[in-house]
Amino acid sequence: MAKEKILILGAGLVGSLLSIFLAKKGFKVEVFEKRPDPRKNDVLGGRSINLALSDRGLLALEKAGVTRNLDQVMLPMHGRMIHQLDSQVHFQPYGKANQAINSVSRGLLNEYLIGEAEAAGASFRFEHKCERADIDNSVLSFSTGGKPKEYGGDIIIGADGAYSVLRASFLHSDRFNFMQDYLPHGYKELNIPAGKNGEFQIDPNALHIWPRGKFMLIALPNIDKSFTCTLFLPFEGESSFEALDSPEKVATFFSEVFPDTLPVIPNLIDQFFTNPTSSLVTIRCYPWSKKRSLLLGDASHAIVPFFGQGMNAGFEDCRLLDEIIDAEYPNWETVFQTFEKSRKPNTDAIAKLANDNFIEMRDKVADAGFIWQKKLEARIHEKYPDKWTPLYTMVTFSNMPYSKALEQGNRQESVMRKIREVYPMSTPPEAIDLEKIVGWLD
Amino acid sequence: MAKEKILILGAGLVGSLLSIFLAKKGFKVEVFEKRPDPRKNDVLGGRSINLALSDRGLLALEKAGVTRNLDQVMLPMHGRMIHQLDSQVHFQPYGKANQAINSVSRGLLNEYLIGEAEAAGASFRFEHKCERADIDNSVLSFSTGGKPKEYGGDIIIGADGAYSVLRASFLHSDRFNFMQDYLPHGYKELNIPAGKNGEFQIDPNALHIWPRGKFMLIALPNIDKSFTCTLFLPFEGESSFEALDSPEKVATFFSEVFPDTLPVIPNLIDQFFTNPTSSLVTIRCYPWSKKRSLLLGDASHAIVPFFGQGMNAGFEDCRLLDEIIDAEYPNWETVFQTFEKSRKPNTDAIAKLANDNFIEMRDKVADAGFIWQKKLEARIHEKYPDKWTPLYTMVTFSNMPYSKALEQGNRQESVMRKIREVYPMSTPPEAIDLEKIVGWLD
Known part of the structure; x- marks a missing residue:
């Protein structure tokens, strides 16, 4: 019997890793992505630039057999470097001396996984924006280059993120529980470039935090010796994105609350008004499957980034689904139900932990x-x-x-x-x- | 200055009452409803047949000046009549001797309110199914008789229920918090007709409950001397709608758990397999307003029916909005924000109370x-x-x-x-x- 054709929505981190697992099992895997091929383009569009890869994510990559050369793009961070208001810093280790989380580039990791997936036999169609999922007949409708196009398969998996199109089709069916919950805070990324001699301007072995109570700044190192900072700040109120509406106010704000960043972010004002302000959402839903369709990763359980577990949880999804397919295939109904039932309490838990950790990071660490x-x-x-x-x-x-x-x-x-x-x-x-x-x- | 044109989505109970309040204030009010005019048709489609009107609803009707003849269609229920498994009954008063909730027909009350709204100057367009709300320009797009049609206004109010089209347009905007949560129970209505001599077959002065732990049957009187029963039962599991898949099983189930209903529901099996099984959802969202659009009633806070407060809360919305318009008009932004801010904690509270009361009704009352x-x-x-x-x-x-x-x-x-x-x-x-x-x- 020929193995099923599996359509995966989304060639982000989770969709790409999943396609590796499934292609290696012998399924015919087609992955659809609304964005252009990241290997030929520079734009990532509205997502964070780097992420913390830790044990759960690493185990999943290992099980998928895709760890080759990975250590060359990972920067281990052994703890938090706390920047006080008086510019003093102190280090808090994350765990034991040999334990670290790893700053990785979303773009590089994604490109690597797509390459590995193609090598494993998966095919990718970029610039395919899914418009509609027909879950009764397992057919996906796309617009691509302005033209409509349809693809049918045996199984559909939605790894298409917090604003999943597959989930939108679930939403219109009966008895689908769903929640989207936004933080009052938004975030904005800012870059600390490498120094004049191409060196890191602050310590690359730590995740840097400027905890300021109701808001915070963090910074993760990149392999080009720059850092990506993320400012988490309320949208509205006294100290807020809304309130920072002039170059003067931004300059005053940074000099008052993040004084030691001024020497290392040269074009702060430009960056501040050029870079987008994004929102932070938690998504919860259930069930994750309908008929022969399944939601995975952020599509079923997007979380806030404060425990560094969004990608790790999505990768763990892939590993666990792979194990359940081993046990239950070809009974897809059992595969999906076993997966969602066993996994849901755990993604609910990490959603709560991620939320709680915001308060820890922005306030308690100090x-x-x-x-x-x-x-x-x-x-x-x-x-x-x-x-x-x-x-x-x-x-x-x-x-x-x-x-x-x-x-x-x-x-x-x-x-x-x-x-x-x-x-x-x-x-x-x-x-x-x-x-x-x-x-x-x- | 001419007063604004207000477009109301939904000519159900809440939309109709709101149109009375607003028409009486001198606004130009147009109400759009996807169903046909209920005064010319019989079909209500998938909603409960009768409802319990209590003090909050009555006060709102009073403030709108629409209580004329209302007592002729209300049947006061002074307490709960508990039906034990052994067919014994006992009465639990709701409050003091003069306090009662009132069984009213959804259809009759709705027709009455539409008539009063037209008399107050509101205009109604039935068989207008809203397809899209453009909240930036306050334009609503409908399909009516297969043809598309657009209407513009100054203010849009979505009183279009738990599956609100206006809310769907909010859902696609940024930072809109939303939750839809289904009970594992569904419900099915069954009719106890009037007796041979046109008399009530059970006591009309009470809300009847057959509490059975995980499920229950209730019955409310109608003015034609019939009762509408509602069976609340899990969708799946041991005692469930799924399990009751044959006439024999339904007959056995009712004779075992609701034995005293058999003599009064003559065509039970027919009704059971003809009448639909519906689901029970709680909706929570925030904010309730965007620009010049506002959600109201079930559209912003649908609740489960176990405290008999869904309609009453929606009517109270109308009364409170009316008061806030008195205080803040013509500043609509302030009107909407004052309303949503002050009202949200209260609709959250009744949502919780309604949920909790299910356990009280089906289990604790016995x-x-x-x-x-x-x-x-x-x-x-x-x-x-x-x-x-x-x-x-x-x-x-x-x-x-x-x-x-x-x-x-x-x-x-x-x-x-x-x-x-x-x-x-x-x-x-x-x-x-x-x-x-x-x-x-x-």
Whole structure:
């Protein structure tokens, strides 16, 4: 029996990786993308420039067999570099010394995955904007170069992002639960170029954060020795994008709240008024499948970027779907239902964690109590690694289900509250009874 | 200055009442409805046949000046008539002896309101299906009799229900928060006709409930002496619409769980397989306005029917909007923003209350502890009317903001839990220290 023809909507990171998994299984895979081929063009359009690749994403790439040369484009970040208002910096490690998240270029990674997918036998059609998905007959309608075109297949997978066209067709069917929820904050990217001698202008081994309470700036390194900064700021209100409506106000704002960025962002005002301000959305929906169609990645569970897990979760989707196909093929109904049922509690969990982490990044990281806690947690984890693992480590440096990480994180969090009641911050570390603390977990 | 032209989408209950308020203010009001004129047709299509009109709805009708002859089509229901599995019934009053909710026919009330709106100067265009709303230019596109047609206005109000076309156009704009959430239960209407001598076959002064834990049947009286029953049942699972797939199974199911309905529903099997099974959705969104367009009623906050507040909340929307126009006209931006900002917490509250009340209706009402509590609450309320008001009374027999009712209800609920710990159900009523209980509220 010839294997099914699978149509994938979206040649972004998740669609491209999925096409590798499926092509390697012997399916006929066709991927449709509204944008031009990124290998022939420069424009990425409205998406972040770099991303943090961590264990979940790496495992998925490994399982797909696509890790060759990857380390040449990854820049490991071993912790957060906190920039205080007085321009002092201090470093907070993410985990143990050998643990890091990796700054990767969205564009380079995407091009690499498309190349690997073609090598595995998948075919790509760019500049195909999907207009409509007929889920009853598994037919997709596109406009391409102004002309309508239809493609039919056996299976449709929507990896077409937060504004998925496949999901829009689900929305019009009965009993489809859906939520889109915007943060009051938007974001704007700004570039710190390489220095005069082609060197990094700030430390490339960290993710830089300027935490300022209600808003923040972050920066991730790029392999061309530049950094991409992202300013997260409310759309409206006192300190907001709306309020920063003149070059003077932008200059004053940066000199007041991010003074140490002025020497390294030369054309700040130009960038600020040229670069777009984008919104931040969380998408939740269910079911993820109807008939022979399935939503995947951001199309079913877009999250805010504050845990660096959007791409990692999408890649994990691909790995898990691949495993379920191994177990249940050719029963696609079972494949889809097993996938959505087992995966949904975990993407709900990472959505919540990503949201919570915004407050941690923009506010708590600057707090002495938070730093004290983080150090204590690291000590507990070192002594009782099976009992206590920092939440960040469970999410970032493990592949345990996100919902289990959230659950365990909540348990640890309430013990931590108890610790703070019992031990003042002045307590010398060796005076804290770690065994007793770990006992409170039960 | 000539007053603005206001286009209203939807000539259902809310759209019709709103058109009365606005026409009476002197606006040029045009109402568009996809269905035919209900006064010339019989079909209502997929909506419940009767509804419970209570204080909030009545106050709005009063303020609009449209209560004439209303009492001739209202059937007061003074409480719940609980039908046990053994066919015994017992009555639970909703409030005091003079308090009742009113069963009204959706069709008759709608026709009455359309007539009053026309009398007030509003014009109606039926069989106009809105295809698209251009909120930038306040233009609506319709198909009518197969032909496209456009209408422009100064203000657009979407009172076009849970599947609002105006809201769909909001959905494609940036930063519009939206949620649609379906219950796992569906509903099916069944008719208990009048008896042989044209009499009610069961007590017309109550809302009848057959609470069965995971599902329930209810019945509301109609002025033709029939009752409309609604079966609320999970779509899938052990006891479900899916499982009831043969006449035998339906007959067995009803004889087992609703035995006393068999004598009064003569053609049960026919009705069961002829009448549609509908779904139950909660809609939440924000903002409710963009430029000169506003969503109202189910279009912005559809809720499940278990508190009998869907229509009442929509009517209250109209009354509140009318008051805000009085205060802020002609500043429509302020009108819309004042309305959405003040109203949203209240519609969120009634959405939650409606959801919670499903469990109360289908399960708790049959419980001895629940009945004991209700009686105790009535006694506390009688003695301390300013301190304690049963939640049902605050929602149904008052016009206090829903969010305040929810808040006060939560406070009373936690005191009630404390009462249940202190006083066993065997406690004679006079041995319960009401003053002490009321003190626990603080």
